[in-house]
Amino acid sequence: MRALVTGASRGIGAALLTEGRERGHEMIGTTRTGEPPHLDVADPEAQARLAAETRTLDLLVCNAGVFVDKEKTLETLTADDLNATFETNVTGVFLTVQAQLRNLAAGTRIAIIASQMGLQEIATGDSFAYRASKAAAINLGRTLAEALRGREVAVGIYHPGWVQTDMGGATAAVTVGASARGLWDRFEALDMERTGRFETYDGRPHPF
Numbered sequence: 708m709r710a711l712v713t714g715a716s717r718g719i720g721a722a723l724l725t726e727g728r729e730r731g732h733e734m735i736g737t738t739r740t741g742e743p744p745h746l747d748v749a750d751p752e753a754q755a756r757l758a759a760e761t762r763t764l765d766l767l768v769c770n771a772g773v774f775v776d777k778e779k780t781l782e783t784l785t786a787d788d789l790n791a792t793f794e795t796n797v798t799g800v801f802l803t804v805q806a807q808l809r810n811l812a813a814g815t816r817i818a819i820i821a822s823q824m825g826l827q828e829i830a831t832g833d834s835f836a837y838r839a840s841k842a843a844a845i846n847l848g849r850t851l852a853e854a855l856r857g858r859e860v861a862v863g864i865y866h867p868g869w870v871q872t873d874m875g876g877a878t879a880a881v882t883v884g885a886s887a888r889g890l891w892d893r894f895e896a897l898d899m900e901r902t903g904r905f906e907t908y909d910g911r912p913h914p915f
């Protein structure tokens with residue numbers, strides 16, 4: 708497969724590149740300031756430039772994400788925190804898919820890295836911005852699955868696990884390698900029958 712992964716400078720995105728290459732896939736990983744191609748997912752012009760340079764894709768992985776309100780509370784969360792979160796985690800996902808429409812063909816798969824923190828049934832009274840953004844990312848995935856059904860583009864929505872990255876922290880339960888291997892198993896199995904589903908990295912169906 709020819710696959711493009713956003714946010715591939717570190718963490719899960721970097722591990723997805725490594726695992727994809729090991730499986731023999733042709734990998735394009737975007738970074739903001741590291742190895743080209745460069746992409747800030749919230750920048751429509753950068754999205755358009757990258758899409759113009761990219762040929763038809765078999766897989767598009769919307770992985771780039773931020774968790775800016777880890778330490779914030781109901782009292783301290785600001786409008787800037789909310790906007791910065793939504794800019795990357797929601798607008799960024801939408802713009803990535805919209806810009807790459809020209810490079811999608813029947814059979815192309817789209818993977819959205821959401822989080823179980825976006826589930827309505829897991830409400831713990833914290834991380835307002837991150838949770839709301841991931842709920843929106845799950846919802847975007849559902850809507851995209853329907854919008855792209857006629858083009859035979861399948862959209863999968865995934866929880867990568869609680870993963871040992873800068874975002875997940877060193878005490879997280881899952882290594883980046885295990886998360887990337889599980890996610891790749893899901894990407895390789897994604898088809899029109901599975902479009903619109905929300906699954907964990909290790910293949911368990913998630914409720915919405």
Ligand SMILES: NC(=O)c1ccc[n+]([C@@H]2O[C@H](COP(=O)([O-])OP(=O)(O)OC[C@H]3O[C@@H](n4cnc5c(N)ncnc54)[C@H](OP(=O)(O)O)[C@@H]3O)[C@@H](O)[C@H]2O)c1
Nearest residue numbers: 714716718719739747748771772822869870872873874875
């Ligand atoms: N780790 C977990 O436990 C966990 C759990 C559930 C879901 N997730 C989701 O999994 C995805 C990857 O998380 P991670 O743990 O690998 O996080 P991470 O280690 O913090 O890495 C985040 C990646 O996203 C990139 N990024 C952030 N904002 C961007 C933007 N505006 N444009 C382009 N790239 C941007 C970062 O680039 P820079 O290096 O330039 O900052 C970096 O490559 C995220 O969507 C996250 O919400 C993670």
